[in-house]
Amino acid sequence: MSDKILLGHGSGGTMTRKLIENLIVKTLGNPTLNKLTDAATLNLPSGRLAMTTDSFVVTPPVFPGGDIGKLAVYGTINDLVMVGTKPFYLSLAFILEEGIELELFRRIVDSIAEAAENVGVEIVTGDTKVVEKGKGDQIYINTTGIGIIPDGIEMSPERIQVGDKVILSGTMGDHGITILACRKGLEMKTDLKSDCAPLHRLVNAMLDVEPKIRVMRDPTRGGVASVLNEIAEQAGVEIKVEESRVPILPQVQGMCDLLGLDPFHVANEGKLIAVVPAESAEEVLSAMRALPEGKDAAIIGEVVAKTEYPEVFVETEIGTTRILEMLAGDQLPRIC
Amino acid sequence: MSDKILLGHGSGGTMTRKLIENLIVKTLGNPTLNKLTDAATLNLPSGRLAMTTDSFVVTPPVFPGGDIGKLAVYGTINDLVMVGTKPFYLSLAFILEEGIELELFRRIVDSIAEAAENVGVEIVTGDTKVVEKGKGDQIYINTTGIGIIPDGIEMSPERIQVGDKVILSGTMGDHGITILACRKGLEMKTDLKSDCAPLHRLVNAMLDVEPKIRVMRDPTRGGVASVLNEIAEQAGVEIKVEESRVPILPQVQGMCDLLGLDPFHVANEGKLIAVVPAESAEEVLSAMRALPEGKDAAIIGEVVAKTEYPEVFVETEIGTTRILEMLAGDQLPRIC
Amino acid sequence: MCIGVPGQIISIIRFEGIVETKGIQRKVNLALVPEAKVGDYVMVHAGTAIQIINNEEAQATLKLLEELVGDEE
Amino acid sequence: MCIGVPGQIISIIRFEGIVETKGIQRKVNLALVPEAKVGDYVMVHAGTAIQIINNEEAQATLKLLEELVGDEE
Amino acid sequence: MKNRYRDPLLIQKVTQKIHQVTESLDRTVRLMEVCGTHTHSIFHFGIRDLLPEKVELISGPGCPVCVTPMEFIDQAILLSRQPDVIITTFGDLMRVPGKRGSLLQAKAEGADVEILYSPLDSLKLARENPEKLVVFLGVGFETTIPLSALAIQQAEVEGIRNFKILNAHKIVPPALRALTTQDIRLDGFILPGHVSAIIGLKPYHFLAEEFGMPGVVAGFEPLEILLGILKILEQLSEGRAEIENVYRRVVCSEGNRRAVEMINKYFVLTESEWRGLGMIPDSGLMLKDEWKDFDLLTQENLDAVKAVQEEMEQLSEYSSQNMDGPCICGLILTGRKIPLDCPSFDKVCTPESPLGACMVSAEGTCAAYYRYRGRGGRFHVR
Amino acid sequence: MKNRYRDPLLIQKVTQKIHQVTESLDRTVRLMEVCGTHTHSIFHFGIRDLLPEKVELISGPGCPVCVTPMEFIDQAILLSRQPDVIITTFGDLMRVPGKRGSLLQAKAEGADVEILYSPLDSLKLARENPEKLVVFLGVGFETTIPLSALAIQQAEVEGIRNFKILNAHKIVPPALRALTTQDIRLDGFILPGHVSAIIGLKPYHFLAEEFGMPGVVAGFEPLEILLGILKILEQLSEGRAEIENVYRRVVCSEGNRRAVEMINKYFVLTESEWRGLGMIPDSGLMLKDEWKDFDLLTQENLDAVKAVQEEMEQLSEYSSQNMDGPCICGLILTGRKIPLDCPSFDKVCTPESPLGACMVSAEGTCAAYYRYRGRGGRFHVR
Numbered sequence A, B: 001m002s003d004k005i006l007l008g009h010g011s012g013g014t015m016t017r018k019l020i021e022n023l024i025v026k027t028l029g030n031p032t033l034n035k036l037t038d039a040a041t042l043n044l045p046s047g048r049l050a051m052t053t054d055s056f057v058v059t060p061p062v063f064p065g066g067d068i069g070k071l072a073v074y075g076t077i078n079d080l081v082m083v084g085t086k087p088f089y090l091s092l093a094f095i096l097e098e099g100i101e102l103e104l105f106r107r108i109v110d111s112i113a114e115a116a117e118n119v120g121v122e123i124v125t126g127d128t129k130v131v132e133k134g135k136g137d138q139i140y141i142n143t144t145g146i147g148i149i150p151d152g153i154e155m156s157p158e159r160i161q162v163g164d165k166v167i168l169s170g171t172m173g174d175h176g177i178t179i180l181a182c183r184k185g186l187e188m189k190t191d192l193k194s195d196c197a198p199l200h201r202l203v204n205a206m207l208d209v210e211p212k213i214r215v216m217r218d219p220t221r222g223g224v225a226s227v228l229n230e231i232a233e234q235a236g237v238e239i240k241v242e243e244s245r246v247p248i249l250p251q252v253q254g255m256c257d258l259l260g261l262d263p264f265h266v267a268n269e270g271k272l273i274a275v276v277p278a279e280s281a282e283e284v285l286s287a288m289r290a291l292p293e294g295k296d297a298a299i300i301g302e303v304v305a306k307t308e309y310p311e312v313f314v315e316t317e318i319g320t321t322r323i324l325e326m327l328a329g330d331q332l333p334r335i336c
Numbered sequence C, D: 001m002c003i004g005v006p007g008q009i010i011s012i013i014r015f016e017g018i019v020e021t022k023g024i025q026r027k028v029n030l031a032l033v034p035e036a037k038v039g040d041y042v043m044v045h046a047g048t049a050i051q052i053i054n055n056e057e058a059q060a061t062l063k064l065l066e067e068l069v070g071d072e073e
Numbered sequence E, F: 001m002k003n004r005y006r007d008p009l010l011i012q013k014v015t016q017k018i019h020q021v022t023e024s025l026d027r028t029v030r031l032m033e034v035c036g037t038h039t040h041s042i043f044h045f046g047i048r049d050l051l052p053e054k055v056e057l058i059s060g061p062g063c064p065v066c067v068t069p070m071e072f073i074d075q076a077i078l079l080s081r082q083p084d085v086i087i088t089t090f091g092d093l094m095r096v097p098g099k100r101g102s103l104l105q106a107k108a109e110g111a112d113v114e115i116l117y118s119p120l121d122s123l124k125l126a127r128e129n130p131e132k133l134v135v136f137l138g139v140g141f142e143t144t145i146p147l148s149a150l151a152i153q154q155a156e157v158e159g160i161r162n163f164k165i166l167n168a169h170k171i172v173p174p175a176l177r178a179l180t181t182q183d184i185r186l187d188g189f190i191l192p193g194h195v196s197a198i199i200g201l202k203p204y205h206f207l208a209e210e211f212g213m214p215g216v217v218a219g220f221e222p223l224e225i226l227l228g229i230l231k232i233l234e235q236l237s238e239g240r241a242e243i244e245n246v247y248r249r250v251v252c253s254e255g256n257r258r259a260v261e262m263i264n265k266y267f268v269l270t271e272s273e274w275r276g277l278g279m280i281p282d283s284g285l286m287l288k289d290e291w292k293d294f295d296l297l298t299q300e301n302l303d304a305v306k307a308v309q310e311e312m313e314q315l316s317e318y319s320s321q322n323m324d325g326p327c328i329c330g331l332i333l334t335g336r337k338i339p340l341d342c343p344s345f346d347k348v349c350t351p352e353s354p355l356g357a358c359m360v361s362a363e364g365t366c367a368a369y370y371r372y373r374g375r376g377g378r379f380h381v382r
C-alpha cells in the first residue's frame, strides 16, 4: 500500500477495497460493518428513535486533547444524549484529501475505534471518498448517530419555567481556544487542551437525579452565548447569567484578552448547558461534580422571566449588566 | 443576506441560524426538522432497521440529468433499497466552500426537497459547515438514511446458487461518462445525461415478483465490474457476463473508445445489479421493463460455478472470454 | 500504440473540424489531412485526424475476407 | 483603541522576549522597551511591548483609590 | 489572585463619589471616550448602569477602523483581487464595508487575505513568499504606529523588498482639536490609555489651556474608567480644566521616548480624512521620502498599484452617481444623530451585513440600537 | 449498425483458416505485436482463445510508456515539484513508477500535473497561465509525434514562450531491427496500424529483405488482427517473407506525407534508450536546433531545469547504490523471462503500486500473471 492517500483510494475499486478491509474494517470491525453491504441491518430495543448528524472539519486534525476522530464520535454522541438518547449506532463517512499520509488516517481511525468503544456504540456503515489535493483539508468526517430515548424522558424548551437554574458542566471555551492556539502564525504557547469528551455518563447521572430536566444543549460552534440565546428564544424567556460564576480557565481568558475575543462565543466539545428545575438544581450539580467530566460544573444563571422579547443578559462581576448576544459572523482576532 | 457563502454562515451564530431558517428549513421543513434540536426524534414501524451513509463530492455540482443534491438523496435511498429497505428518514450534512453563490446552494436545497418528496422520505436532522475557500469544492453533501426492512426480505450473497441470473437494470456508465464530459479541458459534446434516479419503485416491483432475490447492488463508483467482483467474492462463485447483452449507449461506448476507458468500470447512479433465481429471472425482468427506470433492463449473465477462486469473466461478442477485474486505482484517459 | 477512433467530420473551420463518433462531438485538428471534407470519415488520435478513412478499401478488405473464407465452404 | 494586555517577561533574547499572560506564552518584540528585564511586567499591544508596567505607581493608584473612598466613611 | 481593579466594594465607593460630585453640577454633562477599548470596557462592564442620569457617555471616533474612510477599504479590496498579492491585516478591518463589499467577502471570493496578530508577522509572510507582494494594512493610532515602524525597520535590515504598507495611520490629538472646535457640546475627554503610553500627556495640554476642556487619561479596568470619570467631574465641579493621569502604572507623562522616535524616524505629518470628522490637517502620517520604497501607493511601476488606481477612479465615478451617503455613521460617531435617523438601519444594514463601521463592532452605536429594534422605543433596557 | 469486423461467422471462418494453415507448420511460431493497442485488443477480445496452441503471441515493446526509461519519469517528477511548473501529459504516464514514485503520487503531494487528451490542449494551458512554465511530456511514436510538431508550430505562430516539451519521442522501425537482431526467437511481426498510417510500408521492408522476417500491418478489430495473423502464417507456410497490409482502410503504402513532413521539419534522428532493449541508434527524435527554444532540457537558464539536472545527478548516485534493477520488465518485454522469475512480483510489485511498466497496464504481462497468482501455477485459465 502506498504511504499516502491517492485518488485511487476513493475510486471504488481494489484500492478502496483494500483500504477499507485492511484499515477501517480491521480497526472498527464488528459483525454488522464487516458485511460491507450497501446498508447495515440493525437491532434496536423498542422506544423512540433519535437521529443526529454532524460533519467535522477541524484544522489541525490532531490537536492537544484530541483529534478529529474522537471529535467525530463524541460530537455526535453528545448531540444524541442532549435529548436523552441512549446511543447505539454510528455511521462514519470520510472525505480524504489526496496526498495525506496514510499514517495520519490510520491514527484517526484508531482514535475513532477507541472513542466508539469508550461510549459503547458500534460503527455499522461507512463511506470513504478521496478528493483532489487542494479540494479538502486533510480529513473531513461525517458521523450520523441513532439511538433510543427511554420512556419518561421528554426534554423540550417549552417546559422551561421562571426560576429554573442554568447549569454549565465545566470550564468554557477550552476547545475553541486550543484550536486557535494551534493556528499557524499566532504562535501562542499554552498547556491548554481541548475538552473533547463524551457526555453520556454525565447525562445519565443527571437524568437519574432529575428526569424532568427541561433541556440540555452542548455549546459547540457559537459557544455558550449562542446556545443560551437559542434556548431563550425557543422557550420565550429572559435568562440571566452571573459572570463571576461561569467557570473559565485563566489561559482561555488570557487568550481571549490578547485577541479581543469573547469566551462566551468560543466553541466547546465536552460541555453541556442544562436548564434544571430550581428545586433539584443543587442535587443535579452534586451528581455532575461527582464525575470527572462534570467536576467544574456550576450553576451559572437562571430563567428570570417569560417574555415576548427573549434575551440573555450577563450580570457582570461588578454587579452591572450587559446583553449577551449570539455570535454574528465569525470571531476574528482584533487589536482594537 | 450576502449573496455568497461566508465563513460566518458556518460559525454557529446568527448567520448560521438565518441560513438554516430562511433557506434550509423553509425548503425542507417538516415538524421534526423544524425543531432544530440536537437530535431528531423519530417514529418508525417495527421491523429490522437499516442504515447507510454516503458523502457526495461530485464536480460539477450541477450536471446534465441532475445535481449533487438529487444525487445525495437518491444515492442513499438506493443503498437502502438495495437490501430491501423501505426508506423513512434522511440526515443531511453540508460542507460548503466559502465564497460559493448562495444561489447555487439554494438550487441544490430545492433539488433535495424535490428528490425527498419524490421518494417520500423526510429529512429530519442536518448540519452545515463552511470551510475556507480552497479547502473544499463548492458543495460536499453527506446523507445518512434509515428505514425498515419488511419481514421476509433477506438478501445476502450466501444465498447465491449456480444457475442464478445476473440482471442489470439499464444502460451502463451514463453517469460517469456524463460527468467526465463536463470536465474542463476535454471539450466533448454529447447529449448524454446522468442516470441519477431513485430505485425504490423498481426494487419494490422486483421483490413483489420474487421475494427471494439473492442480492442487489447499485454499481456506483467502481462500476459494474467492481460490484460483480464483490458479489463473486462474497458468494464464492464464478460469474459469466455476456458482453453483447450488456446495455450501453453508443455515446458512452464512444467516449470510452476515445479516452481508452472501460465502461465496466464507469460509475452509475440509477442502476442496479440483481442476482435472481433462474426460474423467476424472466418474470423479474418483465416487471422491471414495465417501469421507466428499468425499461432497458437485461439479463447480462449468470452464476456458473461455486469456486475457491471467485472471478468474473466476460464472454465477448466474438465468443471468446476475458477476465473482468475490479477497477485498480482511478481510470485515467489514455492514448495508448 | 496509439488509440485511434473513427469519426465523421460534420463541419470544418480552417484547420479544425467537429468530428462525431457515436454521438460524441469533439473539435479535431485537421492539419494533417488537409484534403478532408465534411462527410469524410477520419481516424482520430489524441484530438488530431491522422488519416482519412478509405471506404473503398474498407469494402475491398471485407470482400476479400468473405471470399477468403468463402472458398473453404 | 489598541487592546493592551499585561504580561510578565520570562526570558529575553536580543530584542525579543517570551511574555506570559495567564498561562499563555508568546514571543513579544521588546524593541520599544529596551530597559525591560526578565521578571518585569509589560503592556503588550499586537505582539509588541509598548511600556513597562510601573508597579509602584500601580500600588499608589490603588492606595489613592482607597483613601479617596475611605475619607467618605 | 483577585483583580483589585474590579473590587465591588471599591467600585461601589467610587460610584457613590461620582453621584455626590454630580449632584453639585447644575446640568447634564457629556463626556466622550475616544478609545475603542474604552468603549468596549464601558459596554462589557456595564459602566453606564453605574452613572447618574446627568452623566452621558459618548463614544467618539476612537476605533481606528471606525474612522478609516471607505476609500481605504476599497483600495485594500481592489488590491486583494490583484494576482500575487497577499493582504495582511488585523481582524478588525475584515468586516468593514467598502463601496463593494468587505475584505471578508473579497477573501470568500478567493483573495489572499491573512489576519495577523502583529505587523511583524507580515514580514514572515513576505520572507516565505518572495514572489508575492505582501501588503500590510497600516491602520491604527500612536499605539500601533511604532509597530509599523518596527516592521519597516526590520524589512530594511533584511532587505525584504516585497513588503509594503498601505498606510492610513492617524494620530489622536488633532482629532481632539477638531472635535472640540466642531458643533458638538462636550464637557470633557476620557483620554486613551495606550495612545498616552506612547505620547505622554503633553500633546493634550492644549485642550485644557486653549479650550478649558478637562481631560483624564484612564486605564481600561472598571475602577480605572470610573476614576477617570470622577476626576473629570471633580474638575467640572471645581471649575478646573486640567490634563490628569489616573493610569500611571502604564502611562508616564513623557510617554515612551523610544516609540516616539520610531514614529518620527519613519513618518511625517500630513492631512488626513476621518470618517465623521472630515479632513483634519496634520492628523495623518505618511512615510518619509527615504522610506517610500515601503509605501505601496507610491510604487506606481507595480502592475497591482496601477490597476488599483485605475479601478479607484471608476469606483469613485460609480460612487458619486449611485452610492452617495447611505450611511450616516459620521454623524452618529460625533453624537449629532442617532441610528433611528438612518434610512438604512435595520433595513439593508444589520450586524451580519453592516453598511457602516457603527454596525460592524458589537459596541458600535448602531449595533447597540439594533439589539433593541422593534421594542417600541425601549432602547436602553437595563 | 452491426460492426462487421466483429462478425462471429466471419471470425469463425478466419479462425478455421488459421488452424488449417498452422497444421501445415512443423513448429511453434512466435509472433510479436509491437503496438499497445494491438495488445489491448488481443486481450479485450480474447484473441488467444481462438489461436492454435502452436501460435504464440508475444507482446513486444509496443506501448510508448513501457519503453520509456525510468530516468524520463524521474525527470518529469522532479520537474513537477518545481514551483510554477505545470506538467501536461497523457494519462498513460501517470502510474508509471520512477525511482521515487509516480506522477500520480507527485500530484497527490501537490504537484500541478494535468492530464490532457491532445497536446494542443497544453498550449491552451500555456496561454492561460503565462507566468507558469507549461511542460508537455512528449512521449509517443510516429502517430503522436506529428501532434507534438503541430503544438510547437502553433506555439511558434502565437509566440507562446512558456510552452516546452520534455521530449522522449521514439520511432518504431529501429526497434524492430533491434528485436530482430537480439537473441529472441521471432517468426513474424504484427505491425502497428496507426504508426503505419503515418509512415506507410516502406520503412518495414528491411525486415523481409534483410532478415527474411514476415510483417503484416493490421487494424485493431478482431477480424483485422486475425487476418493479420493469418497472413503471417500463410507467409511462413509458403516460405515467403513480405510486408503486407490488411489495414488498407486507414493505411496506404506511402503513409501520411503531410505528417511525415511535420516530423521532419521539427525533429532529427538521435540514439535513444528503450526499456528492455537498451540504447538503439537512430531510434529517437530530438528537436532540431532552430526549435531548441521549445526543448525543455536545453533551457539551462531556467531555474526549474537547473534544479532538475542537479537532482537527477543525486538520484542517479542514489540509484546506482540502492535501486539497481528490482524490475526485470525489460527481459519480460522481450520474452526472455516470465514474471514469476521476478523477485518483486506479488511482493512489492502489484497493480495498485506497480514497480515496472509491465504491471501498470491491465494488459501488461506482469499484471496478467498477477491475476492468477496463488492458483497453483494455473496461469492461462480460459
Ligand code: SF4
Pocket (backbone or CB within 6 Å): E326, E327, E328, E329, E332, E339, E342, E343, E344, E345, E346, E349, E350, E354, E355, E356, E357, E358, E359, E360, E366
Ligand atoms: S445603521 Fe448602518 S448605515 Fe446607518 S449609520 Fe449605522 S452603520 Fe451606517
Ligand code: SF4
Pocket (backbone or CB within 6 Å): F326, F327, F328, F329, F332, F339, F342, F343, F344, F345, F346, F349, F350, F354, F355, F356, F357, F358, F359, F360, F366
Ligand atoms: S513484477 Fe513488477 S518489478 Fe517484476 S518485472 Fe513485472 S513490473 Fe517489473
Ligand SMILES: [Mg+2]
Pocket (backbone or CB within 6 Å): A038, B078, B079, B082, B217, B218, B219, B220
Ligand atoms: Mg451502493
Ligand SMILES: [Mg+2]
Pocket (backbone or CB within 6 Å): A052, A053, A054, A076, A079, B038, B039, B126, B127
Ligand atoms: Mg448534530
Ligand SMILES: [Mg+2]
Pocket (backbone or CB within 6 Å): A054, A075, A076, A079, A220
Ligand atoms: Mg453537534
Ligand SMILES: [Mg+2]
Pocket (backbone or CB within 6 Å): A126, A127, A128, B053, B054, B055
Ligand atoms: Mg459509499
Ligand SMILES: [Mg+2]
Pocket (backbone or CB within 6 Å): A078, A079, A082, A217, A218, A219, A220, B038
Ligand atoms: Mg449540539
Ligand SMILES: [Mg+2]
Pocket (backbone or CB within 6 Å): A038, A039, A126, A127, B052, B053, B054, B076, B079
Ligand atoms: Mg452508502
Ligand SMILES: [Mg+2]
Pocket (backbone or CB within 6 Å): B054, B075, B076, B079, B220
Ligand atoms: Mg452509495
Ligand SMILES: [Mg+2]
Pocket (backbone or CB within 6 Å): A053, A054, A055, B126, B127, B128
Ligand atoms: Mg451540527
Ligand SMILES: [Mg+2]
Pocket (backbone or CB within 6 Å): E079, E080, E081, E082, E083, E084, E085, E086, E111, E112
Ligand atoms: Mg490576491
Ligand SMILES: [Mg+2]
Pocket (backbone or CB within 6 Å): F079, F080, F081, F082, F083, F084, F085, F086, F111, F112
Ligand atoms: Mg509544480
